[in-house]
Amino acid sequence: MREINFDGLVGPSHNYAGLSFGNIASATNAGTVSSPRAAALQGIAKMRRLIALGLPQGIFLPHDRPNTDWLRTLGFTGSDRDVCAAAHAADPALFRNAFSASAMWAANAATVSPAPDTADGRCHLTVANLSTMLHRSIEAEQTLRHLRLAFADERHFVVHDPIPPGLGDEGAANFMRLAPSHAERGLEIFVHGEQRRSSFPARQHRAASAALARLHGVSNGLLVQQSDVAIAAGAFHNDVVAVANENVLFTHKQAFEDRERTYGAIRTNLPAVLIVEAPANQISLDAAVRSSLFNCQLVTLPRGNMCLIVPAECRESPEVWTWLNEVIEGPSPIDRLEVVDIRESMRNGGGPACLRLRVAVDNAAFAAIDPRFLLDDAKCEALERIVTTYWPERIDPTDIGDPDLWDACWRARRALLDCLGFREGEL
Numbered sequence: 001m002r003e004i005n006f007d008g009l010v011g012p013s014h015n016y017a018g019l020s021f022g023n024i025a026s027a028t029n030a031g032t033v034s035s036p037r038a039a040a041l042q043g044i045a046k047m048r049r050l051i052a053l054g055l056p057q058g059i060f061l062p063h064d065r066p067n068t069d070w071l072r073t074l075g076f077t078g079s080d081r082d083v084c085a086a087a088h089a090a091d092p093a094l095f096r097n098a099f100s101a102s103a104m105w106a107a108n109a110a111t112v113s114p115a116p117d118t119a120d121g122r123c124h125l126t127v128a129n130l131s132t133m134l135h136r137s138i139e140a141e142q143t144l145r146h147l148r149l150a151f152a153d154e155r156h157f158v159v160h161d162p163i164p165p166g167l168g169d170e171g172a173a174n175f176m177r178l179a180p181s182h183a184e185r186g187l188e189i190f191v192h193g194e195q196r197r198s199s200f201p202a203r204q205h206r207a208a209s210a211a212l213a214r215l216h217g218v219s220n221g222l223l224v225q226q227s228d229v230a231i232a233a234g235a236f237h238n239d240v241v242a243v244a245n246e247n248v249l250f251t252h253k254q255a256f257e258d259r260e261r262t263y264g265a266i267r268t269n270l271p272a273v274l275i276v277e278a279p280a281n282q283i284s285l286d287a288a289v290r291s292s293l294f295n296c297q298l299v300t301l302p303r304g305n306m307c308l309i310v311p312a313e314c315r316e317s318p319e320v321w322t323w324l325n326e327v328i329e330g331p332s333p334i335d336r337l338e339v340v341d342i343r344e345s346m347r348n349g350g351g352p353a354c355l356r357l358r359v360a361v362d363n364a365a366f367a368a369i370d371p372r373f374l375l376d377d378a379k380c381e382a383l384e385r386i387v388t389t390y391w392p393e394r395i396d397p398t399d400i401g402d403p404d405l406w407d408a409c410w411r412a413r414r415a416l417l418d419c420l421g422f423r424e425g426e427l
Contacts (some may be wrong), residue, residue: 008104064410
């Protein structure tokens, strides 16, 4: 079994519209100038780093933005330009939702249960409905097309439609898996929130998490509640305060509402689990959220040791960087740190883990994945050329109503699809 990280390529419409209530970074940087070209190149550099570490790497493509199909369902008519012009004139705030590049955060694309955990021995993926936030709720249709192309072989994969939108589901950002190894049956942990004391929304519903376990045929699943205090601190998804890889849970002490019961249930199911916990008196929730300390990628390298892929903001926080080095020097299997610059994504609240969807597969399933979604160095170079040529260098909030910018975004995506061999209408 091997784990593939499928990263979302940052789209040409990347901007700071502040659409994500409860995401502190998104709100803080709302209305500032974005750099789509730099953002995409930063993401490609992160993917390159994973390849250099000896790990397979995949990609998901930007969605079609501005999304004129969605705007047409709201009554706007005419050519694509006419639809966008009418929507922007009638309701600029609504139009910003149609322009969002938020599909770049592939951790919200789906929840994934690998074959060792499921009743039928296939890898199951359920597309997230993302119903809590308007700009994200319009992603599911295009995401479904992505996944049904990438994982079309039904001998190895099952791709489920999103669950009904009345039950909020945010995908793998509220899901963790612990196991002795990727190849062995694991404990799947579905993390939900409850709207109680926090002023921010709890985006993952308990009933949605339970439905995912049933749909995937998972018998060894655990429903866990995220702590109210973490949500109130800006941990809008569980992966902002906890991440798991094989037998290691890397977490903040205040990640879960009932910490002791959660740890007890995990240890009952997986006695060999190693819980690496940041003490609240050493790493504040504020520092964890702002640095994306736990929104890192925790990966197993080819020789069996584990590596943390962290954003540069971790190094810029003395308390975070000191504690991270204590972890690396300690007795855990995590013995390597890699620092990546994804500052453009971070300014919208997405760390390294937000940008990727993890899919664990055996060799036969790996060979069945559509190769257009898999990367190597040559493809990364081709992507960099496309981004450098077509992606806007900057987007000011006042540019979002500019028809020339809409054309540039559509043209950039067409060039990307052509570069990777996708036909018109496939995605």
